[in-house]
Amino acid sequence: MSIPTLQYFRDLFRSAIALPTGLTSLELTLMLVGLLIIGIALIFRGNESWKVIFSAAGLYLGGYFTYNLINYLGYTSVPIVIAVAIGAIIGAVILTFIVRVGLSAGFALLVYLICIDVIQLQKLYTLGDYYAIGAAILGFVVAYVLYKDFVHVVAGIIGAFAVYFSLVKLGVAPFYAEIAAAAAYIAGVALQEYEKQKRKRSGKIAAKKQRKSRGTE
Numbered sequence: 001m002s003i004p005t006l007q008y009f010r011d012l013f014r015s016a017i018a019l020p021t022g023l024t025s026l027e028l029t030l031m032l033v034g035l036l037i038i039g040i041a042l043i044f045r046g047n048e049s050w051k052v053i054f055s056a057a058g059l060y061l062g063g064y065f066t067y068n069l070i071n072y073l074g075y076t077s078v079p080i081v082i083a084v085a086i087g088a089i090i091g092a093v094i095l096t097f098i099v100r101v102g103l104s105a106g107f108a109l110l111v112y113l114i115c116i117d118v119i120q121l122q123k124l125y126t127l128g129d130y131y132a133i134g135a136a137i138l139g140f141v142v143a144y145v146l147y148k149d150f151v152h153v154v155a156g157i158i159g160a161f162a163v164y165f166s167l168v169k170l171g172v173a174p175f176y177a178e179i180a181a182a183a184a185y186i187a188g189v190a191l192q193e194y195e196k197q198k199r200k201r202s203g204k205i206a207a208k209k210q211r212k213s214r215g216t217e
Contacts, residue, residue, distance in 0.1 A: 029170070036166040039181075042159025043188035046152025049159075054099050055092045062091015103154060104143040111139035152192050160185040 023031070041049040066087025070080055115132035143150070160181040167177035 032166045032169050035162055036170075039159040039162030039166060040184065042155045042162065043184050044191060046155030046159070046188070046192060047148065050151055050155045051096075054095055058092030058095030059088040060091075061095065063088035065091065100144065100147050103151070104140045104147065107143040108136040108140035112136035153189060156185050156189050156192075159188070 038049070038053070042053075063084045066084050067080065069087075070083055112132050112135065115135045163184055164174075164177045164181040167180060168174055172180070
């Protein structure tokens with residue numbers, strides 16, 4: 001299996017993102033600036049932005065589905081506002097769970113493909129696919145359990161592509177857009193890792209002080 005190149009991911013991202021037609025230049029610029037802001041938020045505040053984006057998407061989809069379902073069934077025993085609110089909350093919970101499972105499954109697939117490549121390159125055919133499948137299952141479990149610890153990395157990658165795309169569409173040369181997106185990604189992930197380690201150290205210090213205070217009582 002060939003290793004995907006940067007050009008491959010760039011082309012894949014461009015084909016997956018299509019700008020709406022019929023917008024004025026001002027509307028298009030505002031939309032791209034909004035995408036740029038979202039990308040920066042995903043890079044520098046991955047966990048928080050990730051939760052907000054998918055919770056909002058889940059709320060909208062859940063409420064929209066519930067509203068149309070009630071109108072289709074003609075169910076009027078419960079006020080539509082309350083029903084839509086309940087559906088929106090359920091939608092947010094379901095979408096958040098689906099995203100977590102989807103990311104874990106994607107990581108499991110990556111582990112499986114890497115194991116298959118290693119087996120083929122090293123000619124370890126006696127191992128068979130069972131070892132790769134086992135490693136993939138283990139990868140899924142690890143990714144699901146440690147979801148909160150690595151989601152900011154995934155969010156940063158998506159944010160970097162959003163920054164690159166919006167900058168290019170705003171007229172920045174692709175080379176400089178790539179440099180800006182890469183620099184922002186590195187800075188964002190490093191900042192979040194630093195803050196996470198700082199919180200852990202603060203928690204340990206607080207716990208130590210608490211134990212000391214209990215010992216002196």
